[in-house]
Amino acid sequence: MESKSRQVTGQILTQLFELHQTSPQNQPGDSKQITGYCEPLSLRAGEQIQWFGSSHVPTSGQLDLVRLDCGDPTRSGPGFAEHPLESFSALDIELGEQPLVPGSFAETVLPAVDPKTVSISFWFQPTLLKRDGVIASIHSKGAAIEILNKGEYLFGRFGATEFLLRERPLERRRWYFLRLNIELTRRRVTAMVTTPQSTSPGRDLLQMGEDTKEFEIPDIAFNEIVFRLAAGVEGGRWDGRIAEPEIVIDEAAYIWSFADDMEAAVLESVGGAAELAFHQLPARGVTGPHWSGEQQRWSEASDQWNAVHFHHDDLYDAGWSPTLTFDLPEDLPSGIYCFRYQGDAGIDRVPFFVRPAATAVHSDIALLMPTCTYMAYANHRMLIEGADFVGARSNLRPEHRYLAEHRDLGLSHYEKHPDGSGVMFSSRRRPILQLRPGADGWNFTPDTDLNAFLTHLEVNHDIVSDEDVHTDGLAALAPYRVIVTGTHPEYWSTAMLDALEEWQRNGGRLMYLGGNGFYWRV
Numbered sequence: 091m092e093s094k095s096r097q098v099t100g101q102i103l104t105q106l107f108e109l110h111q112t113s114p115q116n117q118p119g120d121s122k123q124i125t126g127y128c129e130p131l132s133l134r135a136g137e138q139i140q141w142f143g144s145s146h147v148p149t150s151g152q153l154d155l156v157r158l159d160c161g162d163p164t165r166s167g168p169g170f171a172e173h174p175l176e177s178f179s180a181l182d183i184e185l186g187e188q189p190l191v192p193g194s195f196a197e198t199v200l201p202a203v204d205p206k207t208v209s210i211s212f213w214f215q216p217t218l219l220k221r222d223g224v225i226a227s228i229h230s231k232g233a234a235i236e237i238l239n240k241g242e243y244l245f246g247r248f249g250a251t252e253f254l255l256r257e258r259p260l261e262r263r264r265w266y267f268l269r270l271n272i273e274l275t276r277r278r279v280t281a282m283v284t285t286p287q288s289t290s291p292g293r294d295l296l297q298m299g300e301d302t303k304e305f306e307i308p309d310i311a312f313n314e315i316v317f318r319l320a321a322g323v324e325g326g327r328w329d330g331r332i333a334e335p336e337i338v339i340d341e342a343a344y345i346w347s348f349a350d351d352m353e354a355a356v357l358e359s360v361g362g363a364a365e366l367a368f369h370q371l372p373a374r375g376v377t378g379p380h381w382s383g384e385q386q387r388w389s390e391a392s393d394q395w396n397a398v399h400f401h402h403d404d405l406y407d408a409g410w411s412p413t414l415t416f417d418l419p420e421d422l423p424s425g426i427y428c429f430r431y432q433g434d435a436g437i438d439r440v441p442f443f444v445r446p447a448a449t450a451v452h453s454d455i456a457l458l459m460p461t462c463t464y465m466a467y468a469n470h471r472m473l474i475e476g477a478d479f480v481g482a483r484s485n486l487r488p489e490h491r492y493l494a495e496h497r498d499l500g501l502s503h504y505e506k507h508p509d510g511s512g513v514m515f516s517s518r519r520r521p522i523l524q525l526r527p528g529a530d531g532w533n534f535t536p537d538t539d540l541n542a543f544l545t546h547l548e549v550n551h552d553i554v555s556d557e558d559v560h561t562d563g564l565a566a567l568a569p570y571r572v573i574v575t576g577t578h579p580e581y582w583s584t585a586m587l588d589a590l591e592e593w594q595r596n597g598g599r600l601m602y603l604g605g606n607g608f609y610w611r612v
């Protein structure tokens with residue numbers, strides 16, 4: 091008996107993992123063109139949701155809403171099952187391309203009226219010198235100055251003219267202090283690059299010291315100045331860390347400290363005269379130029395964790411225009427739903443999770459969709475690039491082939507940035523190719539098998555997501571006598587675990603149907 095059930099389990103697993111790649115007979119001719127995402131991912135009946143769609147080729151098609159009972163197309167499952175929502179009449183929608191512009195950076199806009207002098211200084215630590223990038227820039231209409239690395243060399247671009255700012259090559263992961271004094275009326279620039287002692291005496295022989303250069307620059311006139319870190323005037327993102335940026339426009343000085351307000355997306359300058367906004371979520375609270383190595387966490391000495399780490403492939407929010415804004419009906423039953431777009435260029439489904447309206451009758455049983463785990467794996471590239479527990483595969487499904495062809499979709503926690511640093515943040519405000527029925531043998535698709543199983547049992551179960559538990563705590567679980575987990579509820583926040591524990595102590599009964607669950611903290 092046991093060997094029989096083991097055999098069946100083996101078959102199911104094999105078939106699910108075959109979802110990681112498509113069979114040769116099944117190979118679709120055309121590549122995937124349509125993607126999208128929605129906001130929020132989890133909501134209550136009666137609340138508002140937005141769908142953001144994009145197609146690489148202009149296309150017309152129909153959007154409808156489907157209830158997804160089972161998103162598993164394999165033979166071992168109960169069979170793919172979705173039902174269009176009768177209360178939502180399909181809409182004719184033309185889709186064009188919405189762009190993805192990854193790369194974290196910081197930006198502020200400063201008043202300036204034809205200034206005579208502009209001085210910029212900051213610490214920088216390059217982490218990816220094999221890629222050219224713009225470390226900082228200032229511009230206004232018709233005027234631009236960029237500080238950039240071209241391979242291992244540091245350049246300044248003043249209008250159309252470029253100068254080498256330091257004769258010696260830069261070294262990856264070493265801190266440099268740059269001061270650029272720009273005398274616009276005299277058309278003179280002084281560039282000073284200081285390299286303090288590091289913990290590598292040998293490398294210090296090649297790198298330590300101060301390099302000063304002076305140049306004559308073309309005529310450049312600024313009015314309002316846009317000052318950016320890790321970004322150029324047009325694109326030009328950069329990989330590395332920056333600390334203690336300062337800009338002085340004539341007599342007006344603006345300085346930002348990155349040592350406080352670690353969660354802030356907008357930082358006031360010291361004195362509050364200007365706001366620096368972070369875009370696409372660079373990593374805050376990372377070690378800066380004065381880190382002694384004696385403290386091991388930012389909260390112990392935040393002045394030593396005063397750097398910001400930028401990556402050219404960070405993507406927090408695709409920022410597309412909503413294609414549809416829609417209020418869910420108050421009486422919509424709790425469940426897994428998808429925006430389904432079917433057009434000339436193909437089909438795409440964007441799932442979301444619906445709880446009952448707050449005032450509605452709740453079921454005794456809820457399936458807890460592990461959305462934190464979905465986020466951790468979002469757009470993972472393990473099947474493309476391989477990982478320690480799975481080899482790279484050929485013959486990929488369209489969703490994975492799409493990921494292989496589009497690096498601009500942002501990474502998952504299972505990858506590293508090209509500079510070797512870990513991916514700290516994952517986001518749902520972008521297309522997530524595996525969060526689609528049948529797209530991947532992990533997580534979402536097998537979780538819909540559990541949904542189909544509970545549907546088959548006719549226990550009238552509700553759907554709840556990790557986000558609901560994180561946000562609402564115990565209140566999200568309290569209506570239920572039984573919570574059924576997903577197949578891989580791996581990532582939990584403290585708030586989620588606290589809520590679950592309290593709910594269990596109050597008599598709640600947990601059915602843990604996953605593997606490798608309750609493992610990482612988010």
Ligand SMILES: [Fe+2]
Nearest residue numbers: 463578580606
């Ligand atoms: Fe996992």
